[in-house]
Amino acid sequence: MNGSTAVIPVPLKMTTAFIVKEEGTILVDSGYPGSESAILGKLNELNIAPEDVRLIVLTHCHPDHAGSASILREKTGAKVLIHRLDADKLRNGTQGELHSVRFVGRILKLFFDREKTSKYPPIEPDIIIDDSFDLGEYGIRGQVISTPGHTLGSVSVILDNGDAIVGDLLIPSFLSNKPNFPFWADDLNELKKSIQKLVNYAPKRVYIAHFGGPYSLADLKEKFHV
Numbered sequence: 001m002n003g004s005t006a007v008i009p010v011p012l013k014m015t016t017a018f019i020v021k022e023e024g025t026i027l028v029d030s031g032y033p034g035s036e037s038a039i040l041g042k043l044n045e046l047n048i049a050p051e052d053v054r055l056i057v058l059t060h061c062h063p064d065h066a067g068s069a070s071i072l073r074e075k076t077g078a079k080v081l082i083h084r085l086d087a088d089k090l091r092n093g094t095q096g097e098l099h100s101v102r103f104v105g106r107i108l109k110l111f112f113d114r115e116k117t118s119k120y121p122p123i124e125p126d127i128i129i130d131d132s133f134d135l136g137e138y139g140i141r142g143q144v145i146s147t148p149g150h151t152l153g154s155v156s157v158i159l160d161n162g163d164a165i166v167g168d169l170l171i172p173s174f175l176s177n178k179p180n181f182p183f184w185a186d187d188l189n190e191l192k193k194s195i196q197k198l199v200n201y202a203p204k205r206v207y208i209a210h211f212g213g214p215y216s217l218a219d220l221k222e223k224f225h226v
């Protein structure tokens with residue numbers, strides 16, 4: 001493959017999806033239900049036909065990431081990929097229980113646990129992964145790796161060019177904007193290990209879904225002492 005890999009953030013309501021384009025095009029996350037027009041609009045702006053998107057990687061099963069996967073699969077014909085441990089929630093269109101890590105998580109949980117914000121159109125995934133998945137067959141130099149913690153089936157996209165897209169593995173601190181743990185984690189210990197795993201790949205730019213980033217490797221090392 002020639003040329004470089006481009007990561008194009010698509011700002012959505014309260015979250016971000018990412019178009020990754022090289023020889024092929026993939027989408028990472030899909031936003032809340034109702035995000036399809038913003039994503040299709042961005043593709044159009046980039047002169048990418050919907051059917052050129054052949055894969056939708058879901059970093060995890062939460063509605064702000066998986067919410068528009070069903071409709072976007074319909075509109076693009078792309079395959080939908082998720083980790084085995086988040087697949088059942090995707091099939092049910094549910095987010096599962098939120099386990100607060102940070103104080104703000106306890107407060108926000110009251111809002112995000114509500115039926116209205118936690119449900120989304122269910123979808124049967126096309127590709128279910130365990131440890132890793134090579135993106136080569138989709139025309140992208142890079143891979144999807146498991147980075148559990150926020151949910152047990154959370155994954156990150158690690159590109160050969162040094163970019164990483166990590167979903168909700170990290171969320172900024174409110175005041176400093178430095179990377180911090182997410183508001184919720186199913187397993188904080190696994191989450192810490194996943195941050196270490198990410199750092200071991202020595203990414204140059206770490207893209208996150210909410211309110212900030214991209215972070216540098218130095219940002220991560222400074223904050224987490226890894």
Ligand SMILES: [Zn+2]
Pocket residue numbers: 060062150168
């Ligand atoms: Zn999440």
Ligand SMILES: [Zn+2]
Pocket residue numbers: 015062064065168209210
């Ligand atoms: Zn999120």
